[in-house]
Amino acid sequence: MTSSSFWYEDAGLEQRPPLQVDADCDLVVVGSGIAGMSVAYEAARFGWNVIVIDRAETIGGVMTSRTTAHLATELDDYYHILIDAVGEEDARLYHESQVAAVNRIEAICGDEGIEADFKRLDGLLVPAELAHISEVEKEYDACRSIGADVQWAEEAPIPLPDGGRALRFPNQGRFHPLKYVRGLIGAVEARGGKIHGSTVYVDHREDSGRVTIDTEAGPSIIAKAAVFATNSPVNDKLAIHTKQKPMRTYVIAGPVPRGSVEDMLIWDALEAYHYVRLQPLGDAEDLLIVGGEDHRSGEATDMDDRLAHLEHWTRARFPSFGEVRYRWSGQVLEPVDYMPYSGRNPGNRNIYVHTGDSGQGMTNGVAGALNIAALLFGQKARFADLLDPSRKPKAATSLGDFAMDRAADVKNFREYLTGGEVSSVDEIKPGQGAIVRRGISKIAAYRKEDGTLVERLATCTHVGCLVHWNPFETCWDCPCHGSQFQPDGSVINAPAIKPLAAAD
Numbered sequence: 001m002t003s004s005s006f007w008y009e010d011a012g013l014e015q016r017p018p019l020q021v022d023a024d025c026d027l028v029v030v031g032s033g034i035a036g037m038s039v040a041y042e043a044a045r046f047g048w049n050v051i052v053i054d055r056a057e058t059i060g061g062v063m064t065s066r067t068t069a070h071l072a073t074e075l076d077d078y079y080h081i082l083i084d085a086v087g088e089e090d091a092r093l094y095h096e097s098q099v100a101a102v103n104r105i106e107a108i109c110g111d112e113g114i115e116a117d118f119k120r121l122d123g124l125l126v127p128a129e130l131a132h133i134s135e136v137e138k139e140y141d142a143c144r145s146i147g148a149d150v151q152w153a154e155e156a157p158i159p160l161p162d163g164g165r166a167l168r169f170p171n172q173g174r175f176h177p178l179k180y181v182r183g184l185i186g187a188v189e190a191r192g193g194k195i196h197g198s199t200v201y202v203d204h205r206e207d208s209g210r211v212t213i214d215t216e217a218g219p220s221i222i223a224k225a226a227v228f229a230t231n232s233p234v235n236d237k238l239a240i241h242t243k244q245k246p247m248r249t250y251v252i253a254g255p256v257p258r259g260s261v262e263d264m265l266i267w268d269a270l271e272a273y274h275y276v277r278l279q280p281l282g283d284a285e286d287l288l289i290v291g292g293e294d295h296r297s298g299e300a301t302d303m304d305d306r307l308a309h310l311e312h313w314t315r316a317r318f319p320s321f322g323e324v325r326y327r328w329s330g331q332v333l334e335p336v337d338y339m340p341y342s343g344r345n346p347g348n349r350n351i352y353v354h355t356g357d358s359g360q361g362m363t364n365g366v367a368g369a370l371n372i373a374a375l376l377f378g379q380k381a382r383f384a385d386l387l388d389p390s391r392k393p394k395a396a397t398s399l400g401d402f403a404m405d406r407a408a409d410v411k412n413f414r415e416y417l418t419g420g421e422v423s424s425v426d427e428i429k430p431g432q433g434a435i436v437r438r439g440i441s442k443i444a445a446y447r448k449e450d451g452t453l454v455e456r457l458a459t460c461t462h463v464g465c466l467v468h469w470n471p472f473e474t475c476w477d478c479p480c481h482g483s484q485f486q487p488d489g490s491v492i493n494a495p496a497i498k499p500l501a502a503a504d
């Protein structure tokens with residue numbers, strides 16, 4: 001079964017025509033995922049003339065269409081760890097940003113009449129092993145100390161280790177991300193905003209208080225301000241990229257009879273944790289959506305095993321789970337100090353950036369939009385300094401871990417000296433790709449189903465790491481900062497802007 005996300009199979013994806021002539025506006029937003037569309041909405045609602053551009057033909061069709069859309073105010077890296085990193089007061093403010101995001105989504109659904117299956121429900125953090133019990137206890141204390149609503153639960157829908165209790169977080173949320181994005185598209189356009197797909201940002205400059213955005217096809221946009229919401233930033237080569245790393249995560253989904261699984265968000269406490277939710281499906285069934293099995297992007301090829309583990313885990317805990325109808329994966333960017341980078345771009349006056357969402361890009365994207373919108377309107381959210389993209393991480397422990405993670409980049413550059421994954425392209429089967437050494441170059445070679453070979457340089461066009469084949473999504477992944485390329489070398493995911501170069 002190939003990768004396909006329930007959300008776009010269910011709701012489809014909106015398309016918009018490319019920008020064809022030069023344009024002028026108050027705000028240009030690059031990227032139409034949850035972060036970009038949310039900031040476009042806030043500005044349009046404030047009366048600003050907004051243009052959104054996206055590389056893809058579709059709107060919200062990249063990571064936002066591959067999420068699982070838990071709207072959690074609990075932090076997946078845990079508040080006790082965040083408190084160690086930034087202190088209690090800042091952790092309290094971060095929690096405030098997440099509560100503000102869920103409230104904002106609920107309010108926008110109400111104000112704009114968006115039917116996005118938004119629901120308030122409990123979240124449950126469940127220790128998976130004995131070793132997690134003390135972790136969960138620390139989390140309870142941390143949540144209490146920052147004023148987050150948390151309770152002990154003696155029972156959970158998935159087994160608890162002996163002596164373990166789960167943590168219940170009331171008032172979390174869930175929704176259908178693409179129905180929500182469709183609602184934002186309507187709300188922005190109703191206020192005169194313009195949205196363009198197939199419009200690739202290639203360059204920008206800021207002078208005389210105006211920002212110019214150049215697009216690949218030629219037209220430019222001049223605006224009072226620009227927001228880069230491309231998931232991994234395209235406007236910056238390294239500064240922010242050295243403070244986050246890309247991780248790939250996997251999802252399966254299948255039907256369960258309504259009532260057979262409790263309607264709540266469930267997370268276990270493993271490091272690559274499982275995350276579970278329901279989505280209503282007609283009158284009698286729900287879709288059980290289960291995620292997990294994360295790894296550093298570009299560093300695994302055993303996707304079938306990972307998806308099989310996920311299914312095994314699900315069937316062992318939810319016996320009513322039917323056939324697997326959807327399997328997909330996506331990428332999240334893990335910031336060094338657990339919080340996104342959202343606000344004024346370092347060194348700029350009228351350019352803003354949002355990135356580093358960890359596994360919480362739905363809430364972080366919306367909180368980031370509130371934060372950036374306040375800055376655009378000359379105000380400041382209480383959590384603005386906390387999310388400031390120029391901040392220096394405070395925690396020695398997280399910095400130590402992060403230095404180890406950057407070793408992955410160094411390892412990647414060493415691959416320039418090693419042989420190929422196969423000694424000849426003849427070894428590559430139809431539908432598969434592999435790296436081949438040819439002289440001093442490494443070639444990303446893909447064999448189409450009809451047997452023809454597509455060859456590109458394996459050098460990522462962002463800053464030169466070597467891409468790796470992803471057999472499940474059939475694309476090239478860059479382990480360094482998250483770029484992804486189609487088998488023919490064209491870009492799927494930022495920060496790369498240009499395709500993989502021709503092999504000759």
Ligand SMILES: Cc1cc2nc3c(=O)[nH]c(=O)nc-3n(C[C@H](O)[C@H](O)[C@H](O)COP(=O)(O)OP(=O)(O)OC[C@H]3O[C@@H](n4cnc5c(N)ncnc54)[C@H](O)[C@@H]3O)c2cc1C
Binds near residue numbers: 033056066
């Ligand atoms: C499997 C999975 C499960 C997840 N589960 C959750 C969850 O339960 N809860 C939660 O809160 N978060 C979750 N997340 C995280 C969340 O989905 C993402 O963080 C979020 O969708 C990112 O949104 P975004 O707007 O930043 O990026 P995107 O949706 O990727 O949007 C960025 C846009 O920028 C465009 N772009 C890139 N380069 C250019 C360019 N050069 N020119 C023009 N446009 C460009 C892209 O085409 C894209 O459309 C999950 C993620 C995954 C993968």
Ligand code: FES
Binds near residue numbers: 463465478494495
């Ligand atoms: S994403 Fe930065 S080098 Fe590939």
